[in-house]
Amino acid sequence: MDIAAAMAALLLAAEAPAGGMQAETAAACQGYTRNSADAPELVRWWLAHSHDERVRVCTAPGEAAAASAALQYSGESAVGRSGGVCSYASHFLTASGTGPTRRLQRYERTEAVAMVAVGEAACPPAHDPARGRYIPTYDLTPATFESLLAFWAAAAASADVFAHDLACCGGGAGGSGGAGGGAGAEAPSAGSVASSATQLRLRATIAAGRMQAAAVTRIVRVAAHGLHRRYALFVADPDSRPPGASVYVIYVTRLLRGPWHISGISDVAP
Numbered sequence: 463m464d465i466a467a468a469m470a471a472l473l474l475a476a477e478a479p480a481g482g483m484q485a486e487t488a489a490a491c492q493g494y495t496r497n498s499a500d501a502p503e504l505v506r507w508w509l510a511h512s513h514d515e516r517v518r519v520c521t522a523p524g525e526a527a528a529a530s531a532a533l534q535y536s537g538e539s540a541v542g543r544s545g546g547v548c549s550y551a552s553h554f555l556t557a558s559g560t561g562p563t564r565r566l567q568r569y570e571r572t573e574a575v576a577m578v579a580v581g582e583a584a585c586p587p588a589h590d591p592a593r594g595r596y597i598p599t600y601d602l603t604p605a606t607f608e609s610l611l612a613f614w615a616a617a618a619a620s621a622d623v624f625a626h627d628l629a630c631c632g633g634g635a636g637g638s639g640g641a642g643g644g645a646g647a648e649a650p651s652a653g654s655v656a657s658s659a660t661q662l663r664l665r666a667t668i669a670a671g672r673m674q675a676a677a678v679t680r681i682v683r684v685a686a687h688g689l690h691r692r693y694a695l696f697v698a699d700p701d702s703r704p705p706g707a708s709v710y711v712i713y714v715t716r717l718l719r720g721p722w723h724i725s726g727i728s729d730v731a732p
Contacts, residue, residue, distance in 0.1 A: 490520055491518055491521075493516050493518050494516060494517050505535075508565070513539075514539065515540040516588075517535060518535070518589075519533055520533070521534070533557075536552050536553065536554055537552070539551040539552075541588055545604060546582070546608065547577050547578070548578050548580055548586065548594070550576055550588050552574045552576060552598075553573045553574070554569035555568060572600075574598045575602070576597065576598050576599070577597055577604065578595060578597065579611055595677070597681060598679075598680040599681045600681070600683060602683060606693075610693060610714060610722070611678065614714070618668055618673040619668075619673075620668070624664075624668050625665065627722070628661065628723075628724045657727060660727050667700065667701060673700065678696065678697050679696045679698055679732070681693055681694070681695050684713070690715050691715065693715075694714075695711070696710070696732070698710075699729060707731065708731055708732070710727065711730055712724060712727055713725045713727065
């Protein structure tokens with residue numbers, strides 16, 4: 463199982479508006495705290511034996527109307543703050559055992575951390591996108607989160623800035639982070655041609671002003687290469703049909719504390 467993708471799907475399903483990315487009806491997810499009188503027994507037991515602030519219970523996308531729909535559980539921390547970034551941790555829970563011994567337990571030890579940049583404002587509650595949309599992240603510090611959002615906001619607002627960030631350091635060859643060239647270079651592969659087409663399409667969308675409102679849906683730290691730090695930003699494609707059918711993956715890299723640059727671009731199904 464792709465834990466990062468699965469956790470992102472749960473977080474996004476609960477917060478996305480109807481018809482948008484990973485849209486799901488509000489009734490498909492329900493949150494419970496220690497004060498919830500209607501919490502299922504499994505959830506009450508977990509909250510009594512863990513440090514989690516709340517448990518979210520969701521049905522799998524597309525199964526909300528099925529009587530036998532499998533339930534998905536996630537435990538969440540309280541909302542905390544570091545500077546201008548608010549966040550809460552989330553992790554999968556799984557039900558094990560039968561009858562009176564059936565219990566929830568941690569599915570794995572890793573955690574997604576949902577973050578939102580608020581500046582001086584108060585932290586919005588979790589799962590209330592009208593007051594602030596938290597973005598699932600994996601292995602990011604709050605400072606890196608703020609820096610990446612600021613970098614992408616500038617690129618998404620200007621085709622010239624985007625082109626500079628892409629050409630800056632030899633980036634732009636799909637997800638590989640490198641670009642070939644020169645008189646002796648081999649013919650481009652199908653993947654690199656597709657990547658070039660994606661870059662041109664994304665730049666045209668930026669030039670048309672449609673990327674500024676496109677949501678960043680998650681940010682993941684990718685394995686580092688030497689002294690380079692590399693992250694993948696998943697950004698909604700405003701032109702995908704049907705809505706939410708594809709997202710851009712923007713690979714962003716920097717050397718230690720140097721400037722960010724775009725080292726690769728692809729588009730994928732969420």
